[in-house]
Amino acid sequence: MSDLLDLQQVSAGYGEAIVITRIDLRLQPGESLAVLGRNGTGKTTLLNTIIGVTRHRGGTIALAGRNVTGLRPDMRALAGIGWVPQERNIFKSLTVEENLTAVARHGLWTVSRVYEMFPRLKERRANMGNQLSGGEQQMLAIARALVLNPKLLLLDEPTEGLAPIIVDELLAALKRIIRDEGMSAIVVEQHAQKVLGVTDSAVILDRGTIVHAGSSRSLIENPAPLEQHLGVTARKTPRRAANH
Structure with missing residues (x-):
């Protein structure tokens, strides 16, 4: 099966600043990906680069086998990229x-x-x-x-600033859209716990590069990379005071 999205050695940023460096990323039709990382690690820039609103500094972007690297954002949208900024x-x-x-x-x-x-x-x-x-x-x-x-849906922090009850409703809808309807999607989310149950795979960005890639399930079962790169720690039971 050919890739729906194929980024090879993509570097991009704004003005003279390079924010993401040598990103390699592939997505199959019907696959969903969570993009995780702290603030300022390049998550939004990655989506902006796929839709074409950053300054391209190297590498290629292909959508369904078509090289879209040089296309304007409106032409990329026509080619099949849906964007929720x-x-x-x-x-x-x-x-x-x-x-x-x-x-x-x-x-x-x-x-x-x-x-x-x-x-x-x-x-x-x-x-x-x-x-x-x-x-x-x-x-x-x-x-x-x-x-x-669209062929591919890009969502940038879709739950940011929303009330918890609305977040739950929105995530349930996204799960139906992605899991049940088979929509290919990339979801940028700062809070891993919200999105890993929705997506198939996940990458963690740090300083504009991918420092971890794997299945969402593996991150749920073994959160060590989340602890290392996002500072997410498992809740621990408080130790009881010793009796004297």
């Missing part, structure tokens, strides 16, 4: 339904289908984007990417 980028002056119909392309993911995935959006379909809560705006941002019917 941290800023969400919804149209706040349009209704929920207008946000979806304005960008929808023919395919399996229709407006009706995303309403089934996100019932809150169906309830709010006549509301303007600026009338939605933060969690609803994030759902709309994901729904907008889905109705583009």
Whole structure:
């Protein structure tokens, strides 16, 4: 099976600054990947490089066998990359339904289908984007990417700043989209525990390079790399005071 996404020795950044260096990354059709790391390690830059909004400094990016390294972001989107940035980028002056119909392309993911995935959006379909809560705006941002019917979905910190109950609802939806529907996805997330149950594999970035790659399950079962690179430690039972 040919790779859906193939990054070979990719380096990129902003202006004169190089943020990610010599990244090798491959993703199969239907595979999902978590990108983990502390703040400032290059996670968002990696997604920005795949969509084409950074300064390319070396290497190649191929999507479904097509070299997209030199393509503009809009052309990469047309080639099949759906992007949900941290800023969400919804149209706040349009209704929920207008946000979806304005960008929808023919395919399996229709407006009706995303309403089934996100019932809150169906309830709010006549509301303007600026009338939605933060969690609803994030759902709309994901729904907008889905109705583009992409080959690959990129999500940058999708749970950031959301209430715990909304995080649980959003992660459940993402699990259905990725696991049940087979959507290929790369999810950037600072908090590993939130995303490892959703994705097939994971990489950890540190100082712009991949320092660990493996299955999500292996990281759940053996969190030593998380402890080493993210400072995530297992909860320990307090020691009882000795009786004297």
